[in-house]
Structures are given as structure tokens and as C-alpha cells.
Amino acid sequence: MASTAAYDEIADWYENDFLPRSRPGDPIGVQRQLDELLGPGGGLCLEVGCGTGVHAEQIRGLGWTPVGVDLSAGMLAYGKKRLPVARADATCLPVGDGAVPAVVAMLVHTDMPDYPAVLREVGRVLRPGGVFVHVGVHPAFCGGFADRSDPAAVVIRPGYLDGHWTKDSWTDEGVRNRVGATHYPLPVLLQAVLDAGLTLTSFSEGGEPVPTTLAVRATKITP
Template sequence: MGTGTTAAYDAHADWYNDFMSPAAGEYLRRVHATIAELLGPGDGICLDVCCGTGAHAPAVADLGWTPVGVDLSAGQLRHALHRLPVAVADAAALPFADASLPAAVCVLASTDVPDYGAVIADIARVLQPGGRFVHLGVHPCFIGAFADWSGQPRVVVDERYADREHTFETWNPDGVRARVGGWHIPLADLLNAVMTAGLHLDRVTETGGNAVPDLFAFTATKP
């Protein structure tokens, strides 16, 4: 599933490393609080799928897990190397045996692949029975090319919600999507992908810095 998007991350990896750093402030704290709430304490490997620069490895390790990352962008992994063991691998073809891992997270990457359902399916394949998967991503209903946040706290959503093609369109010229573009996965597609993968949805959460939620996350377990 490698695409031009990962090459784009190679070009922007130094920028991304700064962007997804403690300087991200409230946003990153909210991401890490959500990981803590949904992943919970545990031990053994927690696979960080599309780990990027490894910004969330400390949050996963703080829970007792051993984070191990995979990503396709060598540029991103150059930063991640300092934070967790990593491998260059496609999220939809994970280099792990069936039913071999107790936990996995995928953070802020559902809009970076053309078929996130294939990623969820491969995560389900590598999870042990009882293993847990935490998805955390931009809110599918309120973040994307179809949503204009320039008049906050009012957010305007338009008919492009149904579009799934890769696009660089965004209201924010300084954000990630203006640099690397992104795909959109509508809410129903995201939740259906969990069920198609044979995972059990345990808990769903949405959070926002203002009244409209910008993050959507869930825990799903392998029966």
C-alpha cells in the first residue's frame, strides 16, 4: 500500500518531528490521554502501526507496554529510532505472524492510507485472541477537505464528506494535509471495517479542544 504519501513524509519528516512534539501542547496531551484511557496498562509488545516519528512511544511505554513501531517512511523512522525499535513495513502487510501480538495502536494515520480497512484487517490478523487495538484518528465527521474550521468555534461541513479520493484541499495552509495530502474515511466505513475484520468494538470516544470534536478513537478487541 506504499504511496507517494510516504515519500511526502520523507520530505517533511524534520518538520513533522517538530510539529508532533511537546510544542503541540494541548493537542498532543489530549492524544496521549486518549491512548492511556483506551489502551490501558499492560505488558508485552504494543505495535505502533504508522508510528511516524515515534511521538507516542513514551505514552505507550508509560502504561507498561513495550512499543515497537512500523512505518513506510524512512525519513519519519530516522526520528523514531531514538524513541522505539522500528521496522520499515507496510501497515497493510505487517511483518508479524498471525495471532502473535497482545496490542496495537494506530494513531493519526487513518487518513494517510488509501484503504484503512486493509490496515485494520492486518492488525486483526496479528493480534492474539483477547488482544486489543486502539485506533485514534482525526474525527471522520468534522476533519477533512470537506470541513472548514476558519470560523471557529463554528465548523462548516459540506457535500465533499462523501469524497474518498486523495486530496490536498484543506482550510489550513499550515497543517499536515497541505503538505502531504490525505484520504477521507467516512464514519460508517471506519466502523464497518472493524466489524469486517472480526474485531469487537469495546469503547468509543471523541474529544475536542473546543465544542466540536476533532479526534475520534476506539478500542476493539480480537475475540
């Protein structure tokens, strides 16, 4: 698949250049959102699209046991140093029905050409009462249609409603211009969570003055 080859090609840049530039600190609220929406717990927490495993330490610090799945062998070469991993397509997770109490997807939904199918798999592997946390780029304010070169005045062009894949980006220092991104309008994204058999329970935004990220918490209701 093209997305796999693309991330294999940028894995070294992602680990050694991009990640150090995005940390320390929490400029777009990703760590805060994970803390708030996942919260303390115990047992396995499956991260779909775990990449280099950068969120594993934080998940572990909340009391969970992180495990990861990703399609890119290049990213997993780094990820396996931080958590147990398996190379697999997130639309066909190598996990049994109702097997895990928590699943997280961290800044990956635009990398997945069929995120609704991934969410259906999340619903399948979650046990009743289990928690799912999605943290992603904000569908209303981030995408090929959004020029964020001036953070105080984000310019939204036509294209938000289209739902498309693109490499168009306001910066040449990010991920989208290298591997592309799939855009899901906000109603499409939230409906996909509901269609996966999950119940939305909490929401959060991160970044300022115009939000960069949107996070949601959903649960699998006991039949």
C-alpha cells in the same frame, strides 16, 4: 509509493516544527484517549504508522513495550531514537499471526490509502483477546469538506460522503495540505473494523467545542 515520498520530504518539518507546535498539553485529546482506551498492560504494543515515535513514551508509561512500523524512512530516522522500528507497509506487517497483545494506530488512518486492508492485518497479528486502539481525526468534522478556521462554527461543505483523497485544507500549517489525506466516512471506518474480525467495545471524542478526534477500542474475540 507517493505517501512514502511525501512523508520523507516533510519528516524534518514534522519533527522540528509541527510536533513542538502541537505540544505541550493535549488540545485535541489524543493522549487522554490513548490512556483511557489502551490502558495499563504488559507485553508488546505494535504501533502501525509510528512515524517519529512520539507516542512511544506514553505507551511505555502504561506498562507496554512499544514497537513500531512505518513506511517512511525519513520519519523512522527520528522514530528509531524512541522505540524499536521496522520499515514496512502496514498492509503487509512483518509480524506473525496472533503474535501481539496490543496494536495502536495514532492519527494515521487518513495517511493510508487502504486503511481497511491495514485493519485486516491488525486482526491477523492480534492474539485472541488482544486490544486495538484507533485514534484518528474525526471523520464527521475533519477533512477537505470541513472548514475549521473558526473552531466555534465549523462549516461542513458537500464532500463528506464521497470518500476521497485531497490536499484541500482550511490551513496551510498542517499535514494535509502537504501530503494529502484519504477520507473515510464514519460508517465505512467502523465497518472496516468489524470486517477485520474485531469487536468494538469503547468510543471517545477529543477536542472542543466541535470534536477534532474520534477514538475507538476493539478486541479480538477468542474463537
